[in-house]
Amino acid sequence: MSIKGKAAIVGVAETDSWYTPELSPMDMMAITAKRALDEAGIDKSEVDGLFSASAYYYMSTLSLGEYLGIVPRYTDSTTIGGSSFVSHLLHAAAAISAGLCNVALICYGSSQRSDAGKLVSMSEQNPFEDPFGSLYPISSYALATRRHMAQYGTTSEQLAEVAVAARKWAMKNPKAWKREPLTVQDVLNSPLISSPLRKLDCCLVTDGGGAVVLTSAERARTLKQKPVYLNGAGESHFHRGISMMPDLTETAAKVSGESAFKMAGVDRSDIDLLMLYDAFTINVILFLEDLGFCAKGEGGPFVSEGRIAPGGQLAVNTNGGGLSNSHPGMLGIFLIVEAVRQLRGEAGERQLSKCDVALVHGNGGTLSSQVTAILSKEPS
Amino acid sequence: MQFRLVGLSGIGRVFIFRQFYKGPKEKGGVFMSVYNKPLPAQVKGTVTKEYWEALKEGKFKFQKCDNCNTSIFYPRVVCPSCMSEKLSWKEASGKGEIYSYTVVYKAINPAFKEDLPYTVGLIDLAEGIRVMGNIIGTDDPESLKVGQAVKIEFSKVTDDFTFPVFRVVEEANQS
Numbered sequence: 312m313s314i315k316g317k318a319a320i321v322g323v324a325e326t327d328s329w330y331t332p333e334l335s336p337m338d339m340m341a342i343t344a345k346r347a348l349d350e351a352g353i354d355k356s357e358v359d360g361l362f363s364a365s366a367y368y369y370m371s372t373l374s375l376g377e378y379l380g381i382v383p384r385y386t387d388s389t390t391i392g393g394s395s396f397v398s399h400l401l402h403a404a405a406a407i408s409a410g411l412c413n414v415a416l417i418c419y420g421s422s423q424r425s426d427a428g429k430l431v432s433m434s435e436q437n438p439f440e441d442p443f444g445s446l447y448p449i450s451s452y453a454l455a456t457r458r459h460m461a462q463y464g465t466t467s468e469q470l471a472e473v474a475v476a477a478r479k480w481a482m483k484n485p486k487a488w489k490r491e492p493l494t495v496q497d498v499l500n501s502p503l504i505s506s507p508l509r510k511l512d513c514c515l516v517t518d519g520g521g522a523v524v525l526t527s528a529e530r531a532r533t534l535k536q537k538p539v540y541l542n543g544a545g546e547s548h549f550h551r552g553i554s555m556m557p558d559l560t561e562t563a564a565k566v567s568g569e570s571a572f573k574m575a576g577v578d579r580s581d582i583d584l585l586m587l588y589d590a591f592t593i594n595v596i597l598f599l600e601d602l603g604f605c606a607k608g609e610g611g612p613f614v615s616e617g618r619i620a621p622g623g624q625l626a627v628n629t630n631g632g633g634l635s636n637s638h639p640g641m642l643g644i645f646l647i648v649e650a651v652r653q654l655r656g657e658a659g660e661r662q663l664s665k666c667d668v669a670l671v672h673g674n675g676g677t678l679s680s681q682v683t684a685i686l687s688k689e690p691s
Numbered sequence: 692m693q694f695r696l697v698g699l700s701g702i703g704r705v706f707i708f709r710q711f712y713k714g715p716k717e718k719g720g721v722f723m724s725v726y727n728k729p730l731p732a733q734v735k736g737t738v739t740k741e742y743w744e745a746l747k748e749g750k751f752k753f754q755k756c757d758n759c760n761t762s763i764f765y766p767r768v769v770c771p772s773c774m775s776e777k778l779s780w781k782e783a784s785g786k787g788e789i790y791s792y793t794v795v796y797k798a799i800n801p802a803f804k805e806d807l808p809y810t811v812g813l814i815d816l817a818e819g820i821r822v823m824g825n826i827i828g829t830d831d832p833e834s835l836k837v838g839q840a841v842k843i844e845f846s847k848v849t850d851d852f853t854f855p856v857f858r859v860v861e862e863a864n865q866s
Contacts, residue, residue: 438731438739439765440823442854444795444803445811453793454813461791461837505811506794506833554813554823555765559791 316690318404319531319538322351322524329517339420339520360412364395392675396643420520421639451553451677463608471498476620481631514633543685545570564601785843
Protein backbone atom coordinates (compact mmCIF):
# COMPACT_ATOMS: atom_id res chain seq x y z
CA MET A 312 0.00 0.00 0.00
CA SER A 313 1.32 3.42 -0.90
CA ILE A 314 0.15 6.85 0.19
CA LYS A 315 0.96 8.26 -3.25
CA GLY A 316 -1.73 10.71 -4.31
CA LYS A 317 -4.03 9.70 -1.42
CA ALA A 318 -3.98 13.09 0.30
CA ALA A 319 -3.97 16.67 -0.95
CA ILE A 320 -3.25 20.12 0.43
CA VAL A 321 -6.43 22.20 0.23
CA GLY A 322 -5.58 25.28 2.26
CA VAL A 323 -2.46 27.24 3.19
CA ALA A 324 -1.78 30.48 5.03
CA GLU A 325 1.08 32.44 6.57
CA THR A 326 1.26 35.52 8.76
CA ASP A 327 1.05 38.91 7.02
CA SER A 328 4.36 40.16 8.35
CA TRP A 329 7.68 38.74 9.53
CA TYR A 330 7.74 41.06 12.55
CA THR A 331 4.67 40.77 14.76
CA PRO A 332 5.41 41.70 18.37
CA GLU A 333 1.64 41.85 18.98
CA LEU A 334 1.25 38.11 18.34
CA SER A 335 2.36 35.17 20.48
CA PRO A 336 3.55 32.07 18.65
CA MET A 337 0.21 30.40 19.44
CA ASP A 338 -1.70 33.46 18.18
CA MET A 339 0.17 33.01 14.89
CA MET A 340 -0.81 29.35 14.70
CA ALA A 341 -4.43 30.24 15.41
CA ILE A 342 -4.78 33.07 12.91
CA THR A 343 -3.12 31.11 10.11
CA ALA A 344 -5.18 28.01 10.97
CA LYS A 345 -8.34 30.08 10.56
CA ARG A 346 -7.20 31.47 7.22
CA ALA A 347 -6.06 28.12 5.85
CA LEU A 348 -9.38 26.51 6.84
CA ASP A 349 -11.33 29.45 5.33
CA GLU A 350 -9.34 29.12 2.14
CA ALA A 351 -10.17 25.40 2.02
CA GLY A 352 -13.81 25.98 2.89
CA ILE A 353 -13.62 23.52 5.76
CA ASP A 354 -15.17 24.17 9.16
CA LYS A 355 -13.03 23.88 12.27
CA SER A 356 -15.37 21.18 13.59
CA GLU A 357 -14.15 18.87 10.82
CA VAL A 358 -10.50 19.02 11.88
CA ASP A 359 -9.71 15.68 13.48
CA GLY A 360 -5.94 15.51 12.95
CA LEU A 361 -3.58 18.02 14.61
CA PHE A 362 0.10 18.44 13.78
CA SER A 363 2.58 20.96 15.14
CA ALA A 364 6.18 21.51 16.21
CA SER A 365 7.58 24.39 18.21
CA ALA A 366 10.51 25.82 20.12
CA TYR A 367 7.97 27.40 22.49
CA TYR A 368 5.45 24.68 23.38
CA TYR A 369 6.78 21.44 24.73
CA MET A 370 3.63 19.53 23.75
CA SER A 371 2.57 21.77 20.92
CA THR A 372 -0.54 20.02 19.55
CA LEU A 373 -1.96 19.97 23.09
CA SER A 374 -1.59 23.74 23.35
CA LEU A 375 -2.94 24.18 19.83
CA GLY A 376 -6.00 21.98 20.42
CA GLU A 377 -6.73 23.78 23.68
CA TYR A 378 -6.42 27.25 22.13
CA LEU A 379 -8.61 26.48 19.10
CA GLY A 380 -11.08 24.18 20.83
CA ILE A 381 -10.20 21.21 18.63
CA VAL A 382 -10.51 17.64 19.91
CA PRO A 383 -8.46 15.49 17.52
CA ARG A 384 -8.66 11.77 16.83
CA TYR A 385 -5.05 11.89 15.70
CA THR A 386 -2.38 14.09 17.30
CA ASP A 387 1.29 14.41 16.33
CA SER A 388 3.79 16.87 17.86
CA THR A 389 6.75 15.31 16.07
CA THR A 390 9.59 17.78 16.56
CA ILE A 391 12.69 17.02 14.51
CA GLY A 392 13.72 20.63 13.90
CA GLY A 393 12.78 22.83 10.98
CA SER A 394 11.86 19.88 8.77
CA SER A 395 9.06 18.87 11.15
CA PHE A 396 6.23 20.31 9.05
CA VAL A 397 7.32 18.46 5.92
CA SER A 398 7.42 15.34 8.09
CA HIS A 399 3.88 16.19 9.25
CA LEU A 400 2.75 16.11 5.60
CA LEU A 401 3.98 12.54 5.34
CA HIS A 402 2.49 11.51 8.69
CA ALA A 403 -0.83 13.22 7.95
CA ALA A 404 -1.14 11.54 4.54
CA ALA A 405 -0.45 8.17 6.18
CA ALA A 406 -3.06 8.84 8.87
CA ILE A 407 -5.63 9.99 6.29
CA SER A 408 -4.91 6.94 4.09
CA ALA A 409 -5.36 4.65 7.08
CA GLY A 410 -8.67 6.29 8.01
CA LEU A 411 -7.31 7.58 11.30
CA CYS A 412 -8.34 11.15 10.50
CA ASN A 413 -10.08 13.02 7.67
CA VAL A 414 -8.89 16.61 7.93
CA ALA A 415 -5.34 17.33 9.10
CA LEU A 416 -4.24 20.77 10.30
CA ILE A 417 -0.50 21.52 10.48
CA CYS A 418 0.50 24.71 12.33
CA TYR A 419 3.61 26.69 13.23
CA GLY A 420 4.33 30.00 14.92
CA SER A 421 7.43 31.72 16.28
CA SER A 422 8.15 35.16 17.69
CA GLN A 423 11.91 34.75 17.86
CA ARG A 424 12.68 38.15 16.33
CA SER A 425 10.43 39.96 18.78
CA ASP A 426 11.64 37.84 21.69
CA ALA A 427 15.35 37.65 21.43
CA GLY A 428 16.61 38.47 17.98
CA LYS A 429 18.31 35.10 17.93
CA LEU A 430 17.44 31.45 17.64
CA VAL A 431 14.98 30.31 20.28
CA SER A 432 15.68 26.67 21.00
CA MET A 433 14.70 23.90 23.41
CA SER A 434 17.76 21.93 22.39
CA GLU A 435 19.20 19.71 25.09
CA GLN A 436 22.78 20.05 26.22
CA ASN A 437 25.43 18.11 24.34
CA PRO A 438 28.29 17.46 26.79
CA PHE A 439 30.63 16.48 23.93
CA GLU A 440 30.14 19.71 21.96
CA ASP A 441 28.87 22.58 24.13
CA PRO A 442 31.98 23.09 26.30
CA PHE A 443 34.02 24.11 23.25
CA GLY A 444 32.00 27.16 22.26
CA SER A 445 30.56 25.74 19.05
CA LEU A 446 27.80 28.20 18.10
CA TYR A 447 24.51 26.34 17.81
CA PRO A 448 23.67 25.81 15.03
CA ILE A 449 25.96 27.99 12.88
CA SER A 450 29.28 26.33 13.72
CA SER A 451 27.91 22.91 12.80
CA TYR A 452 27.06 24.12 9.30
CA ALA A 453 30.41 25.92 9.14
CA LEU A 454 32.20 22.63 9.85
CA ALA A 455 30.30 20.99 6.98
CA THR A 456 31.14 23.92 4.72
CA ARG A 457 34.87 23.76 5.49
CA ARG A 458 34.94 20.04 4.82
CA HIS A 459 33.04 20.46 1.52
CA MET A 460 35.52 23.15 0.47
CA ALA A 461 38.52 20.98 1.34
CA GLN A 462 37.13 17.88 -0.31
CA TYR A 463 35.59 19.38 -3.44
CA GLY A 464 37.07 22.84 -3.89
CA THR A 465 33.82 24.66 -3.17
CA THR A 466 34.45 28.40 -2.80
CA SER A 467 33.06 31.30 -0.77
CA GLU A 468 32.01 32.89 -4.08
CA GLN A 469 29.88 29.84 -4.89
CA LEU A 470 28.25 30.00 -1.45
CA ALA A 471 27.56 33.68 -2.06
CA GLU A 472 25.83 32.81 -5.35
CA VAL A 473 23.20 30.97 -3.30
CA ALA A 474 22.51 34.06 -1.19
CA VAL A 475 22.41 36.30 -4.26
CA ALA A 476 19.95 33.99 -6.07
CA ALA A 477 17.68 33.97 -3.01
CA ARG A 478 17.77 37.76 -2.90
CA LYS A 479 16.89 38.07 -6.58
CA TRP A 480 13.82 35.92 -6.00
CA ALA A 481 12.96 37.91 -2.86
CA MET A 482 13.02 41.13 -4.89
CA LYS A 483 10.04 39.69 -6.79
CA ASN A 484 8.21 38.93 -3.54
CA PRO A 485 6.59 42.04 -1.99
CA LYS A 486 6.42 40.31 1.39
CA ALA A 487 10.07 39.30 1.62
CA TRP A 488 11.97 40.69 4.63
CA LYS A 489 15.09 41.58 2.62
CA ARG A 490 14.57 43.07 -0.86
CA GLU A 491 17.47 45.44 -1.49
CA PRO A 492 19.91 44.32 -4.23
CA LEU A 493 22.74 42.03 -3.13
CA THR A 494 25.99 41.11 -4.90
CA VAL A 495 28.48 38.30 -4.42
CA GLN A 496 30.95 40.94 -3.22
CA ASP A 497 28.46 42.15 -0.59
CA VAL A 498 28.27 38.63 0.81
CA LEU A 499 32.06 38.26 0.78
CA ASN A 500 32.39 41.64 2.55
CA SER A 501 30.04 40.65 5.37
CA PRO A 502 31.74 39.69 8.64
CA LEU A 503 32.80 36.14 9.42
CA ILE A 504 30.66 34.61 12.17
CA SER A 505 31.94 31.05 12.24
CA SER A 506 34.32 30.59 9.34
CA PRO A 507 33.99 29.96 6.51
CA LEU A 508 30.38 31.16 7.03
CA ARG A 509 29.76 34.91 6.97
CA LYS A 510 26.79 36.88 8.17
CA LEU A 511 25.13 36.85 4.75
CA ASP A 512 25.60 33.07 4.42
CA CYS A 513 23.19 32.78 7.35
CA CYS A 514 19.40 32.88 7.37
CA LEU A 515 17.33 35.77 8.65
CA VAL A 516 15.88 35.95 12.14
CA THR A 517 12.21 36.83 11.82
CA ASP A 518 8.84 36.17 13.40
CA GLY A 519 6.27 34.21 11.48
CA GLY A 520 3.65 31.50 11.42
CA GLY A 521 1.90 29.30 8.92
CA ALA A 522 -0.73 26.62 8.51
CA VAL A 523 -1.48 23.84 6.04
CA VAL A 524 -4.73 21.83 5.70
CA LEU A 525 -4.72 18.33 4.18
CA THR A 526 -7.55 15.97 3.42
CA SER A 527 -8.21 12.91 1.30
CA ALA A 528 -7.81 13.24 -2.48
CA GLU A 529 -11.52 12.42 -2.95
CA ARG A 530 -12.64 15.16 -0.58
CA ALA A 531 -10.09 17.59 -2.02
CA ARG A 532 -11.72 17.41 -5.44
CA THR A 533 -15.00 18.75 -3.98
CA LEU A 534 -13.42 21.80 -2.31
CA LYS A 535 -12.76 25.43 -3.34
CA GLN A 536 -9.04 25.26 -4.10
CA LYS A 537 -7.23 23.35 -6.80
CA PRO A 538 -5.87 20.33 -4.87
CA VAL A 539 -2.13 19.95 -4.51
CA TYR A 540 -1.44 16.23 -4.17
CA LEU A 541 1.27 14.65 -2.04
CA ASN A 542 2.69 12.13 -4.49
CA GLY A 543 5.90 11.19 -2.75
CA ALA A 544 7.55 11.61 0.62
CA GLY A 545 10.46 10.26 2.60
CA GLU A 546 12.35 11.05 5.78
CA SER A 547 15.52 9.97 7.53
CA HIS A 548 18.42 11.04 9.73
CA PHE A 549 21.99 9.92 10.36
CA HIS A 550 22.79 11.84 13.56
CA ARG A 551 21.72 14.46 16.10
CA GLY A 552 24.94 16.33 16.91
CA ILE A 553 27.33 17.40 14.17
CA SER A 554 30.27 15.52 15.75
CA MET A 555 28.38 12.27 15.10
CA MET A 556 27.57 12.98 11.42
CA PRO A 557 29.32 10.18 9.53
CA ASP A 558 30.36 12.28 6.50
CA LEU A 559 29.97 16.05 6.75
CA THR A 560 29.52 16.32 2.98
CA GLU A 561 26.59 13.92 2.69
CA THR A 562 23.22 14.32 4.39
CA ALA A 563 20.33 11.93 4.89
CA ALA A 564 18.57 13.86 2.09
CA LYS A 565 20.06 11.10 -0.01
CA VAL A 566 17.78 8.61 1.77
CA SER A 567 14.68 10.82 2.07
CA GLY A 568 15.00 11.96 -1.55
CA GLU A 569 15.30 8.43 -2.89
CA SER A 570 12.18 7.39 -0.97
CA ALA A 571 10.21 10.38 -2.21
CA PHE A 572 11.22 10.00 -5.87
CA LYS A 573 10.55 6.26 -5.79
CA MET A 574 7.08 6.77 -4.34
CA ALA A 575 6.18 9.58 -6.73
CA GLY A 576 7.55 7.76 -9.76
CA VAL A 577 9.01 10.93 -11.27
CA ASP A 578 12.51 11.91 -12.40
CA ARG A 579 14.60 14.92 -11.42
CA SER A 580 13.83 16.42 -14.84
CA ASP A 581 10.10 16.43 -13.98
CA ILE A 582 10.60 18.86 -11.08
CA ASP A 583 9.69 22.46 -11.93
CA LEU A 584 10.39 24.00 -8.51
CA LEU A 585 12.71 23.12 -5.64
CA MET A 586 12.00 24.51 -2.19
CA LEU A 587 15.19 23.67 -0.27
CA TYR A 588 15.68 24.45 3.42
CA ASP A 589 18.26 27.25 3.17
CA ALA A 590 19.19 28.01 6.76
CA PHE A 591 22.73 28.53 5.46
CA THR A 592 24.10 28.81 1.93
CA ILE A 593 25.85 25.42 2.15
CA ASN A 594 22.45 23.72 2.63
CA VAL A 595 21.34 24.39 -0.92
CA ILE A 596 24.59 23.01 -2.34
CA LEU A 597 24.40 19.86 -0.20
CA PHE A 598 20.72 19.21 -0.97
CA LEU A 599 21.10 19.72 -4.73
CA GLU A 600 23.80 17.04 -4.61
CA ASP A 601 22.09 14.63 -2.19
CA LEU A 602 18.73 14.89 -3.97
CA GLY A 603 20.44 14.01 -7.25
CA PHE A 604 20.23 17.29 -9.18
CA CYS A 605 24.01 17.28 -9.63
CA ALA A 606 26.86 14.92 -8.74
CA LYS A 607 28.41 14.91 -5.26
CA GLY A 608 30.90 17.74 -5.01
CA GLU A 609 29.54 19.66 -7.99
CA GLY A 610 27.01 21.75 -6.10
CA GLY A 611 29.31 24.78 -6.02
CA PRO A 612 29.75 25.11 -9.79
CA PHE A 613 26.08 24.07 -10.23
CA VAL A 614 24.69 27.10 -8.35
CA SER A 615 27.02 29.54 -10.16
CA GLU A 616 26.22 31.81 -13.08
CA GLY A 617 22.68 32.37 -11.90
CA ARG A 618 21.45 28.84 -12.52
CA ILE A 619 19.08 28.87 -9.50
CA ALA A 620 18.23 32.60 -9.72
CA PRO A 621 15.23 34.05 -11.62
CA GLY A 622 15.73 33.29 -15.30
CA GLY A 623 18.07 30.38 -14.50
CA GLN A 624 17.64 26.76 -15.55
CA LEU A 625 16.33 25.54 -12.18
CA ALA A 626 13.94 27.49 -9.94
CA VAL A 627 14.98 27.23 -6.28
CA ASN A 628 13.26 28.99 -3.35
CA THR A 629 11.14 31.38 -5.37
CA ASN A 630 9.89 33.29 -2.31
CA GLY A 631 13.45 34.21 -1.31
CA GLY A 632 13.79 31.33 1.16
CA GLY A 633 15.20 31.52 4.66
CA LEU A 634 18.06 33.69 3.42
CA SER A 635 15.91 36.61 2.19
CA ASN A 636 12.17 36.00 2.77
CA SER A 637 11.76 34.84 6.37
CA HIS A 638 13.21 32.45 8.93
CA PRO A 639 11.45 32.24 12.28
CA GLY A 640 13.62 29.31 13.43
CA MET A 641 11.79 26.48 11.67
CA LEU A 642 11.32 27.03 7.96
CA GLY A 643 9.51 23.91 6.81
CA ILE A 644 5.96 25.21 6.70
CA PHE A 645 6.89 28.20 4.51
CA LEU A 646 8.53 25.91 1.95
CA ILE A 647 5.20 24.07 1.65
CA VAL A 648 3.14 27.26 1.41
CA GLU A 649 5.29 28.65 -1.42
CA ALA A 650 5.23 25.36 -3.35
CA VAL A 651 1.43 25.24 -3.10
CA ARG A 652 1.09 28.85 -4.29
CA GLN A 653 3.35 28.15 -7.28
CA LEU A 654 1.47 24.95 -8.15
CA ARG A 655 -1.84 26.81 -7.99
CA GLY A 656 -0.45 29.68 -10.10
CA GLU A 657 -0.88 32.28 -7.35
CA ALA A 658 2.71 33.49 -6.96
CA GLY A 659 2.35 36.89 -8.62
CA GLU A 660 5.45 38.43 -10.17
CA ARG A 661 7.57 35.42 -9.26
CA GLN A 662 5.11 32.87 -10.70
CA LEU A 663 6.90 30.23 -12.79
CA SER A 664 5.59 29.87 -16.35
CA LYS A 665 5.37 26.10 -15.84
CA CYS A 666 4.92 24.60 -12.39
CA ASP A 667 3.30 21.15 -12.35
CA VAL A 668 5.53 19.31 -9.89
CA ALA A 669 7.43 20.77 -6.93
CA LEU A 670 9.91 19.26 -4.51
CA VAL A 671 9.93 20.48 -0.91
CA HIS A 672 12.93 19.54 1.20
CA GLY A 673 13.11 20.16 4.94
CA ASN A 674 16.18 20.02 7.16
CA GLY A 675 16.32 19.96 10.95
CA GLY A 676 18.88 20.18 13.74
CA THR A 677 22.44 20.34 12.42
CA LEU A 678 22.02 18.81 8.96
CA SER A 679 20.30 16.06 10.95
CA SER A 680 16.68 15.29 10.03
CA GLN A 681 15.95 15.34 6.30
CA VAL A 682 12.45 15.16 4.85
CA THR A 683 11.50 15.32 1.18
CA ALA A 684 8.02 15.74 -0.28
CA ILE A 685 6.96 15.81 -3.92
CA LEU A 686 3.82 17.85 -4.57
CA SER A 687 1.87 17.85 -7.80
CA LYS A 688 -1.18 19.28 -9.54
CA GLU A 689 -2.11 15.74 -10.55
CA PRO A 690 -2.57 12.74 -8.22
CA SER A 691 -0.13 10.55 -10.12
CA MET B 692 35.80 24.30 47.59
CA GLN B 693 32.28 25.52 47.76
CA PHE B 694 29.82 24.85 44.98
CA ARG B 695 26.79 26.97 44.33
CA LEU B 696 24.28 26.03 41.71
CA VAL B 697 22.91 29.04 39.94
CA GLY B 698 20.06 29.48 37.48
CA LEU B 699 19.16 26.46 35.40
CA SER B 700 18.88 27.71 31.87
CA GLY B 701 17.75 25.10 29.39
CA ILE B 702 17.67 21.42 30.09
CA GLY B 703 20.42 20.24 32.37
CA ARG B 704 22.52 23.34 31.88
CA VAL B 705 24.28 23.92 35.18
CA PHE B 706 26.62 26.79 35.84
CA ILE B 707 29.07 26.20 38.63
CA PHE B 708 30.59 29.19 40.39
CA ARG B 709 33.86 28.56 42.13
CA GLN B 710 37.58 29.23 42.20
CA PHE B 711 39.34 27.65 39.27
CA TYR B 712 42.34 27.74 37.04
CA LYS B 713 41.43 28.75 33.53
CA GLY B 714 43.37 26.66 31.06
CA PRO B 715 43.01 27.38 27.35
CA LYS B 716 44.54 30.88 27.37
CA GLU B 717 47.66 29.26 26.03
CA LYS B 718 50.73 30.88 27.48
CA GLY B 719 50.07 30.47 31.13
CA GLY B 720 46.49 30.53 32.23
CA VAL B 721 44.82 33.21 34.25
CA PHE B 722 43.28 32.88 37.66
CA MET B 723 39.64 33.82 37.62
CA SER B 724 36.91 33.41 40.14
CA VAL B 725 34.17 32.20 37.83
CA TYR B 726 33.93 29.48 35.22
CA ASN B 727 30.66 30.10 33.46
CA LYS B 728 31.08 28.24 30.21
CA PRO B 729 28.91 25.17 29.72
CA LEU B 730 29.94 22.10 31.68
CA PRO B 731 28.49 18.64 31.28
CA ALA B 732 25.61 17.95 33.63
CA GLN B 733 26.67 15.92 36.67
CA VAL B 734 27.51 12.50 35.35
CA LYS B 735 27.10 10.61 38.62
CA GLY B 736 27.66 6.91 38.07
CA THR B 737 26.79 6.67 34.39
CA VAL B 738 29.04 5.10 31.79
CA THR B 739 30.34 8.52 30.71
CA LYS B 740 31.88 9.02 34.18
CA GLU B 741 34.77 6.73 33.20
CA TYR B 742 35.53 9.07 30.28
CA TRP B 743 35.46 12.28 32.32
CA GLU B 744 37.49 10.75 35.17
CA ALA B 745 40.18 9.51 32.76
CA LEU B 746 40.53 13.00 31.27
CA LYS B 747 41.38 14.28 34.74
CA GLU B 748 44.30 11.84 34.75
CA GLY B 749 45.48 12.95 31.32
CA LYS B 750 44.04 9.96 29.47
CA PHE B 751 41.58 9.95 26.58
CA LYS B 752 39.51 6.80 26.91
CA PHE B 753 37.05 5.35 24.42
CA GLN B 754 35.25 2.04 24.08
CA LYS B 755 35.75 -0.90 21.79
CA CYS B 756 33.14 -3.57 21.23
CA ASP B 757 34.36 -7.01 22.35
CA ASN B 758 32.02 -8.64 19.86
CA CYS B 759 32.49 -6.70 16.59
CA ASN B 760 35.59 -4.61 17.36
CA THR B 761 33.87 -1.28 16.53
CA SER B 762 35.53 1.78 18.08
CA ILE B 763 32.87 3.73 19.96
CA PHE B 764 32.63 7.38 20.99
CA TYR B 765 30.75 8.91 22.88
CA PRO B 766 30.53 6.30 25.64
CA ARG B 767 27.53 3.98 25.48
CA VAL B 768 26.16 0.89 27.21
CA VAL B 769 25.29 -0.84 23.92
CA CYS B 770 27.36 -1.07 20.74
CA PRO B 771 25.79 1.08 17.98
CA SER B 772 26.98 -1.46 15.42
CA CYS B 773 25.97 -4.89 16.80
CA MET B 774 24.06 -4.04 20.02
CA SER B 775 26.49 -6.05 22.15
CA GLU B 776 26.70 -4.98 25.79
CA LYS B 777 30.29 -6.22 26.09
CA LEU B 778 32.33 -3.07 25.64
CA SER B 779 35.88 -2.49 26.85
CA TRP B 780 37.67 0.75 27.63
CA LYS B 781 40.82 1.58 25.66
CA GLU B 782 43.19 4.51 25.84
CA ALA B 783 43.72 6.56 22.69
CA SER B 784 47.20 7.55 21.56
CA GLY B 785 46.10 11.16 21.28
CA LYS B 786 47.31 11.39 17.69
CA GLY B 787 44.86 12.58 15.12
CA GLU B 788 44.11 14.86 12.22
CA ILE B 789 41.74 17.72 11.55
CA TYR B 790 38.57 16.42 9.84
CA SER B 791 37.12 19.93 9.76
CA TYR B 792 37.29 23.15 11.76
CA THR B 793 35.65 26.53 12.16
CA VAL B 794 37.00 29.75 13.64
CA VAL B 795 34.41 31.45 15.81
CA TYR B 796 34.36 35.27 15.64
CA LYS B 797 31.22 36.06 17.57
CA ALA B 798 30.23 34.94 21.05
CA ILE B 799 26.57 34.10 21.63
CA ASN B 800 27.43 33.04 25.18
CA PRO B 801 29.35 36.02 26.69
CA ALA B 802 31.60 33.61 28.59
CA PHE B 803 33.47 32.90 25.35
CA LYS B 804 33.95 36.55 24.42
CA GLU B 805 37.47 36.91 25.77
CA ASP B 806 38.61 33.89 23.74
CA LEU B 807 37.56 35.31 20.36
CA PRO B 808 38.53 34.29 17.80
CA TYR B 809 38.84 30.65 18.83
CA THR B 810 38.87 27.42 16.86
CA VAL B 811 36.47 24.49 17.14
CA GLY B 812 37.58 21.35 15.37
CA LEU B 813 36.37 17.88 14.60
CA ILE B 814 39.36 15.62 15.09
CA ASP B 815 39.69 12.11 13.67
CA LEU B 816 41.78 10.16 16.17
CA ALA B 817 44.07 7.43 14.93
CA GLU B 818 41.90 4.82 16.66
CA GLY B 819 38.95 5.54 14.36
CA ILE B 820 36.80 7.87 16.43
CA ARG B 821 35.83 11.50 15.87
CA VAL B 822 35.91 14.07 18.67
CA MET B 823 35.03 17.75 18.91
CA GLY B 824 37.48 20.04 20.70
CA ASN B 825 39.29 23.36 20.54
CA ILE B 826 42.41 23.52 18.37
CA ILE B 827 45.33 25.47 19.86
CA GLY B 828 48.89 26.27 18.94
CA THR B 829 48.53 28.55 15.94
CA ASP B 830 48.52 32.33 15.63
CA ASP B 831 46.64 32.17 12.34
CA PRO B 832 43.78 29.70 12.74
CA GLU B 833 42.42 30.34 9.23
CA SER B 834 45.63 28.83 7.86
CA LEU B 835 44.88 25.45 9.43
CA LYS B 836 44.37 22.67 6.91
CA VAL B 837 41.89 19.84 6.82
CA GLY B 838 44.01 16.71 7.27
CA GLN B 839 46.64 18.52 9.36
CA ALA B 840 48.13 16.51 12.24
CA VAL B 841 47.21 17.37 15.83
CA LYS B 842 48.12 15.94 19.22
CA ILE B 843 45.86 15.82 22.26
CA GLU B 844 46.49 17.87 25.40
CA PHE B 845 44.43 18.14 28.52
CA SER B 846 42.96 21.35 29.86
CA LYS B 847 41.73 21.37 33.45
CA VAL B 848 38.89 23.85 33.78
CA THR B 849 37.48 22.90 37.18
CA ASP B 850 38.23 20.27 39.82
CA ASP B 851 35.56 18.14 38.20
CA PHE B 852 36.27 18.62 34.53
CA THR B 853 39.26 18.41 32.26
CA PHE B 854 38.67 18.75 28.53
CA PRO B 855 40.66 17.45 25.57
CA VAL B 856 42.28 20.14 23.41
CA PHE B 857 44.21 19.58 20.24
CA ARG B 858 47.54 21.21 19.49
CA VAL B 859 48.76 21.58 15.94
CA VAL B 860 51.82 19.43 15.33
CA GLU B 861 54.64 21.44 13.74
CA GLU B 862 55.36 20.04 10.31
CA ALA B 863 59.01 19.36 11.16
CA ASN B 864 57.85 17.16 14.04
CA GLN B 865 55.36 15.16 12.04
CA SER B 866 56.32 11.59 11.52
